[in-house]
Amino acid sequence: MHIPLLTIITALPTVTAILLVFLKRENERAIKYVTLLMSTVVFLASLPLFFTFQSTADMQFTEVHAWIPALGTRYHVGIDGISLFMVLLTTFLTPIVVLASWTNISRNLKGYMISLLVLETGILGVFVSLDLFLFYVFWEVMLIPMYFIIGIWGGRNRIYAAVKFFIYTFVGSLLMLVAILVLYFYHGGLTGEYTFDVLKLQETHFPLGYQTWLFLAFGLSFAIKVPMFPFHTWLPDAHVEAPTGGSVILAGVLLKMGAYGFLRFCLPFFPHAVEQFTPLILTLAVVGIIYGALVAMVQPDLKKLVAYSSVSHLGFVILGIFTLNNQGIQGGLIQMVNHGLSTGALFLLVGMIYERRHTRRIADFGGLAKQVPVFATFFMIVMLSSIGLPGLNGFVGEYLIILGAFLEQRVFAIFAATGVVWTAVYMLLMYQRVMFGKLDKEENKKLLDLSPREIGLLVPIIFFIIFIGVYPNAFLKKMEPSVNHLIEVVKSKTLASDIREPSLIIGLREE
């Protein structure tokens, strides 16, 4: 019997959310446990995806159902080695986020958990959709719960941040919608088959003039999401205001949707435009790496620091993707996972200290290592992962990306490699100011070390931080065929000289 695993995984969070609606708002215990249980079930249900995933380039676990035949849109889901890890990262982080929100959501816990679950569905939908229409629906669906999470459960300036987040993202996605429709009509006009199917659209050669504009429309949307320099200014605000769980999901998986979009759509759809824009994008990526790190260095607020460090780390991801070679893209993919783990963990840790002290200003701490050694130890490991210490996960991604870039365009690799210095500078400076020195503030002398719950939610992340550092091949092997296939598609389409320029006119005339 064929089990529609992807549908189950994607729908289950929302089903749970509907279930929660029937629970009394006051019954917080039940709400928490049901959410935790069900999100854990979702994670467990996603494990077979990994273990039975065949190391080939094919889409796997595919399901196709008619949806709106008149529009040619179908419910088509499936994963390959690229989306597999995004799905797993999402299902892995969600229960952790639920557990992290155990005590720090003071009002309307029910609404929060419902938002979180709907958000999970939205994100998973984005990663598994193989139909552009379906993809777009999920892309927009995920915006709403995130907007609520920031706007309702956020900090003092939450409304500004939520609106900024929403509008920034929405502007991007509107352009993408237009681009999707152009793809749809062009392909339909050319072949007579009006479809949103990603795999079919991928076969089409779009004329160069089209590619440029379509790439820009898709690319802007993804660049905002990543976020790439200079579209990043929504991120620090969103992070600072979002509750811990929101920050973790935002940094852990939401940002990956941008990079994923580049991989899934921009690269195979518009290879000529990619070729054309690569120098620009590589430049922005490298600027992001250095700029994000330098700005992170001078942040007085822990969360802002981590937010800017994200800009820097995601610069690496984009750099890797646009090297268009095996090492770079696989490095980028691994780095996406790494960033989800280490930055997610950093936000968790910052959240834990915020819950105790109600401040995130670095200057309010100092000497914590003595008072909360377990916390300091976890923080240390996560920080080392973030600065790319060999033996931990961050190094594998960073090194492969730098190597990939080096094999293509050395100058970018050289600038990117300075990142190893900058990251160490701001991370260690922050760690020193928070953890070392005298424990001289009265408020900090009463801090409690991590509770078993907190340790419990960090340990799985630490496990993967070490596992990927020591044995990344377990993951690299699964993603390699898909990455190679993607590169092949891009390369062969770029080489194919028949960019059927006239078909543009045919395509339009048929409208």
Added chain:
Amino acid sequence: MFENIWLVPLFPFLGFLLNGLFGSKFSEKQAGIVGSGAVILSFLAAGAISYQLLSLPEASRAVTQTVYTWIETGAFRVDLSFTVDALSAIMLLVVSGVGTLIHIYSIGYMHGDRGFARYFAFLNLFTFSMLILVLADNFLLMFLGWEGVGLCSYLLIGFWYEDKDNAFAGRKAFVVNRVGDFGFLLGICLIFATFGTLDFDSVFASASDVLPPETATIICLLLFVGAIGKSAQIPLYVWLPDAMAGPTPVSALIHAATMVTAGVYMVARCHVLFLLSPMAMNVVAVIGLFTAFLAATIALVSTDIKKVLAYSTISQLGYMFLACGVGAFGAGIFHLYTHAFFKSLLFMSAGSVMHALQNETDMTKMGGLKSKLPVTYRVFLVGALALSGVPLFSGFFSKDAILWKSVVSPLGGFGYWVIATGIAGLTAFYTFRLIFLIFFGRSRVQKEVEKHIHESPVIMTAPLGILALFSLAGGYVGMPHFWDKFDHFLQPVFSKYIENNLFERSEQLFGLEFGFMATSTLVVLLGIGCAYMLYVVRPELPAELSQQFAGLHRFLFRKWYVDELYDATVVRPLAVVSDKVLWRWVDVKIIDGFVNKVAEWAGRLGATLRLMETGLVQNYALMVVVGAVALVGYFLLR
């Protein structure tokens, strides 16, 4: 035993896990036994492997063991695999051997410290990383060990983290090392881009065939940038003196005997590449020589016992690079080996002095301790004689090998010898300045401290004794001409891939070598004599001299103002630019200002348009009419 190479790093790693996870429940004794036991086991394993290596024919003394594939994407593949050959065997024995003694010594030294188990966990992690570095069979795995030792160095320098200065020193070490690693990392990338592999054997075997000289130069210089950072050479040496903030056994193990020599080891390991680029060789030699000089001059005036030793370490590392730079890799490693003994001996004797004086490191508050610390005095003296290069002590043979080869090598020259010999004189001077200031003359120890002066316990003095023995006799394995076992043992490593006949001539020039040896010995004795004059015979002279040459003295005392220079040119501008320009201006004002402006305009536009929604039907009717007229007009006039 060759299939069990992995055991060598495994033991310290287990020690790290045990002390790291359960250390809080261990007593000092248990933590100490776990920590030291792990390194002893590692030493025994290394010994067994080395012994077995000797039983192989010379040419095939290199065994590799692959554990598993670490990273593989496309054509890029890196294994977790270990190699033992003569070079790594020597390093293994030094690291685990000296490491064992230092671990044992630490049980006494760290007695009563709150972080006792944590200390041993870090020390074990360090040993593990260092062994990985030495055993690695490819560049990336070496880099793993390389960064691992850097991490442990950071953790241990800042071990007493409650003092801000210690934490700062640790961070400085890490960041400066990262600057070096930036070069190393790019070097590794270029090696892969050139050779398509990172395995030592494959790279070195094909280097002389496929490597163009310019690429060789770039690769070597990039790798050397890494070495400069790790081995504290100009311009990245500034972290090492500050690193003395760590516990003294750490200074002995990490910042004297092992980690800081990793750069020398790496250059020696990559000798094939370096020999292909005479230019890179010259850079190595000149940087080494100049560093040796600069550090020695600073050591002349420093009054901090550990700082003198730190600068001395930088200086001696410079010697090792000089040796590598003139192609005498064997001599460089030989000096690394003897230096490991006598410098860790000196550090730990200094630790013993500090132990007696309640952690005093200022030599102006010592003096006359000879009778009160008899054991420490004797071993310190042995270390000092070895460091100065007094004949028949270990340092003599290794230093002499470097001096001689720097003049006889086609890559060297008489100028190198003159400067290097001069530095040997300086070394002898500052080393005996230490001895005389600490142990001779009248006591300048504060009264309340003086009451508690005591010789260190056996657990500390026993390792000192063993190290003294090696500092005394360890050099005899490298006696030129008569019993040059050391060089002979290493020879297969350095002639495996490339013909190295730089020193063919030197064998026949024994008479000349003896002459040079005699001259440099005289210079050393002169240095000791000067120290004796200044600090024993006429102890009031140094103060007068420093007043007479106040400018020079201050220049040296402030360490050539290098820290100040870096601070003014790099550290502070970077912080200001990041804060004022990048963040507050570019990010907040320009980018976000633009975003908010757009939002504001959109809002204004909406507000303006809203004015049209007056709700008055007449207005709407008017607009309809105006619109209609405009349209009609447009079509008519078109």
